[in-house]
Amino acid sequence: MSFSPEVQQLIAEVEQLSGLPVHVAEEPTLNSRATASPARAGSPANWVRYRPGVATLDYLVASQLLFLIRMYACSLEERWDVITTEVxxxxxxxxxxxxxxxxxxxxxxxxxxxxxxRTYSIGMRIDRWILDHLPGLGSQQVEEIRSQLSENERSLDPEIRRKFPRPLVNTNSAMNAVFASFWAKELNEPRFNLPFVALGYRTRAEELAAVLDTVPDDPRSDRKLIEGWAGVLGLSDSIRFRLHSFS
Amino acid sequence: MPDTPHDVHLPLAEFDRHELPEAERDLQGEEFRRAVEQYFIKQLSGQSGAAEVVVTDERIIIRWIDAEAGVTLVDQGVGLIKQGEAGKGISFLQKALERNPEDASALFNLGMALGDRNEGQDAQEGLKLLLRLVAKHPTFKGGWVALGVAQARAGDWENSIVSLREAIRHDPNDGHARKNLGAALSRLGQHQEGKEHLMLASMLLPQDPQVWLNLAMNLEESGSGKESAVFYRKVISLDPGGRISEVAETGLNRITSDTFREKGGTLRQEAVDHCLEALRIFKDMTGPKLQKITFEIAMLGAKGLNVSDPAERHTLTSLPGTFSGLKLLCLEYVGFKIIDPSVDLGFDITAEYEEALRVHRGA
Incomplete structure (x- = not known):
């Protein structure tokens, strides 16, 4: 697989920051379109996996690499994994x-x-960065985002909403709402935001957006960003931060 | 045209009533559904693309069609209407108008499209848009004609004539304006002036069957039956088998019948003789053979048969010999009396047929 110069540069950056190689590989059984795993004990390489057949591969791989870059840009004492213990x-x-x-x-x-x-809060930082710094990936980014927005709209279907508990539906929809609000502005298409506003997610989305606005856009603040969102969504007790470690 | 609409389904019960104006927040039932629908229509207006919004008892359904880059909403709307998707096309045109309430092209096309729906409320709305169009853009090509046609459809012939005269004032070579003005004037009994406009229209739009039909009707109403028959035949040749041709065929039959009566008084003996001969020919004939002859004459007759000139001869593939127009008409008449007496040929020779039948039975 030959990636765009932008992606190749990002791969080089991850390798330089981590001191470890980056492997990018197809993974047909992946649930999401792409994921990133930093090197850890037993896996001395950074992995980016993607589902085969996606048309926006450069953008997807780039955004996963940027998750890794944000982590490696922090000192060892500031690299956090989000985990959940039994509690x-x-x-x-x-x-x-x-x-x-x-x-x-x-x-x-x-x-x-x-x-x-984790992925929506940090992901919105990353998308902002790609918009500003990687215009060559712009068309793929917009295509992928439009696809994601459509998928999120489908989750508002009454049948789907009835299947799951209301707090879960509302938490998911609130995050989708701030995502929709951000992209509705970027794409100048307010209609993406409208379904969420109509279903009452305006306030919650504005609260999440306020966290994005007040927390500095700096990888060292990513933990604070996630904590802020967790607070708005009532998930503060549902996550724990653990120092990322190779051991 | 990217015909890739996507639907968004939302639960109506979860609609946030705070989004509605305060006076509408407590609405129930149909009123609530309408308020929600209007909310979405308003919110979605002014965006690239167009939406259809449907609110049912349970769901809000938004069908969104993305606008194609470089193609205006009006172009897309007109394209959809041409493809037979009137509802969607009108939705695009409405969006275009919401975006720019003075868009001449949107006013024109939406006004026409609503008028074409032939439904009371839509027609009224279409008329209003066309009035707005000519008020804002009095020189917009086709605007006055569209308004005149809409007024005529609404039965407002006087104002229709005023609008169509205005169209001609802007463009004396507008064939559509003259065609419709000629028809409107004829309708109000002003046949001479109507004829003048229709004659000019026939030069400007020589391939338009409606022009010739209007002219034929004008002449028929003015008492120039023979002349009008020529133009009814012209319509049939330009629009064979079409809806306009059907009107022309009826007119032609009417003239044929009138001419026939004018010539022969109460009972035309040659028609009695032809009917009698037809009864004899068909007496021992099988059903399929009889049908074949009758239908062949009907096809021929659709273009009009001249019943006044016995020297004009015709042949049939289903029956040997040569026949005058009147004889063919009598054969057709008798044939249908046997096959299906309910068929109205638009040519009444009942008296001649009854007389022939009386003679035939007595023979």
Whole structure:
């Protein structure tokens, strides 16, 4: 696979910051379109995995590499992983109204909502950075974002909303709402924001946007950003930060 | 045209009533649904692309179609209407108008499209838009004609004539204006002036069957039946099998019938004789053979048969010999009396047929 010069430069940057190689590989069984895993014990390389067949590969890989760059840009004492121990897991089950859901489904939902908390908050920083610094990826970025916005709109379907507990639906929709609000402005298409406003997510989205605005856009503040969002969403007790370690 | 609409479905029960104006927040039922629909229409206006909003008991459904770069909403709307998607096309035109309430092209096309729907409220709305168009853009090409046509459709013939005269004042070579003005004047009994406009229209739009039809009707109403028959035939040749041709065929039959009566008084003996001969020809004929002859004459007759000139002869593939127009008409008449007496040929020779039948039965 031959990546764009922008992606190749980002790969070089991750390798330089981490002192370890970057592997980019196809992963047909991936749930999301792309993920990044920093090097850790037993895996002395940084991995970016992507689902085969995506048309916006350069943008997806670039954004995953930027997650790694933001982490490696911090000193060793400021590199944090977001985790959930049994305590946080139980708190999240309660906060999201998943107590009576089948355990398998509840665990899956907890994993997804925590992952969304991390990837949407930091991801919006990254998208801003790509918009400002990597114009060559602009068309792929917009295509991918439009696809994501459509997917998020579909999650508002009454049938889908009825299937899940209301706190979980509202938390997910609030994050989708701030994402929609950001891109509605960037793309100058307010319609993306409208469904979320109509369903009452305006205030919550504005609160999340306020956290984005007040927390400095600096990788060392990413923990504070996630904490701020968790506070707005009632997820403060559902996450724990642990120092990232290779050991 | 990117016909890739995507639907957004939202639960109506979760709609945030705070988004509505205060006076509408407590509405229920149909009123609430309408308020929600209007909210979305208003919010979605002024954006690239167009939306259809439907609010049901449970759902708000927004169907969004992205605007194609470089193609205006009006162009897209007109394109959709041409493809038979009137509802979607009108939605695009409405968006264009919401974006710019003075957009001449949007006013013109939306006014026409609503008028074409032929529904009371839409027609009224279309008329209002066209009035707005000529008030704001009095020189917009086609504006006065569209208004005149809309007024005529609404039965307002006097104002229609005023608008169409205005169209001609702006462009004396506007064939559509003259065509419609000629028809409107004829409608009000001003046949001479109507004829003058229609004659000019026929020179400007020689391939337009409606022009010739208007002219034929004008002449028929003025008592120039023979002349009008020529133009009814012209319509049929320009629009074979079309809706306008059907009107022309009816007119032609009417003239044929009138001419026939004018010539022969109460009972035309040659028609009695032809009917009698037809009864004899068809007496022992099988159904399919009889049908074949009758339908062949009907096809031929659709272009008009001259019943006044016995020297004009015709042949059939289904029956040997040569026939005058009147004889063919009598064969057709008798044929349909046997096959399906309910068929109205638009040519009444009942008396002649009854007389022939009386003679035939007595023979």
């Amino acid at each position: 946080e897991h139980a708190a999240c089950i309660k906060a999201m109204g998943l107590e009576s859901s089948p355990p398998g489904l509840a665990n899956l939902m907890v994993g997804q909502i925590i992952s969304q908390l």
